[in-house]
Amino acid sequence: MTATRPVIEANRRGKREQIIDAAKQVLARDGLAACTARAVADASPLTKSAVHYYFDDIHQIVDIAMREHVAAMVAGLRQAADGESDPVEKLWAVVDAYLATFAAQPNAAFLWFEYWIDTGRRQSADAVAATVEDMRALLGELAAQLPVDDPAVTVNALLSWLLGTVVQQQIRPQSPANLRRELNSVIHHTMG
CATH class of the missing domain: 1.10.10 (Arc Repressor Mutant, subunit A)
Structure with a gap:
């Protein structure tokens, strides 16, 4: 048996x-x-x-599926970072690949934010937090290589900028050059 x-x-x-x-x-x-x-x-x-x-329910399925979607995306972002040696270029490669993912799949941005809203409404923010932790860990590894005072502050600023930029790119897309200037500004503001 x-x-x-x-x-x-x-x-x-x-x-x-x-x-x-x-x-x-x-x-x-x-x-x-x-x-x-x-x-x-x-x-x-x-x-x-x-x-x-x-x-147990559809929410359990969605939470696991979203976690797997994000894990796959972060794995791709890690590959983008691995293609560069300079810390700033690693970060730019990740940002560029991140934004390119949402540009190539516009519904992915809507899905991501719908999911955030849904988990908030059902008071299950820990599900979103679990998906964000993969991205936060990657950004933390990258920020640790930058000349910044507090990598944790830099990670929070980068994550906020990325999430806001995904929304803005859906409404009024910016050129890669403008995005890079914004990213440099975010990094510069977290330096001592």
Whole structure:
């Protein structure tokens, strides 16, 4: 009987992964409001009942799917940083790749902010905090290489600037040269 337990657990993990993959697809394609148990089931080989069986609720699915979306994005940003040796150029490569992601996938910006609003309304800000921590960690690594007084202050300023810039780029896109000037200003203001 114990020999079947690992098989059952592997099957369970596999089903959960299928559900999360389907949710990521629905979220990216249709947005947060469209990510229902029915839509996730339709995008997967599983039934709506299976979706409910393997997860407590749709919020749990969305939280995990969003965390995986952000983790994948941060992995790509790390690759962008790895392509540079100068600390400022590393940061610029990350910022450029970050903004390019949202420019190439405009719905991703809306999804991200819809998710923030949703988690706030359901008083589950810890879910967003978990996704932001990956980005905060990357920015922290980059800020530690810069000549700034307090890397933590720099990280907060950079993160705020990035989030605001994503919104602004959706409304009134700025050129890379203007964005770089703004970024340099943010960094300069956190230097001693």
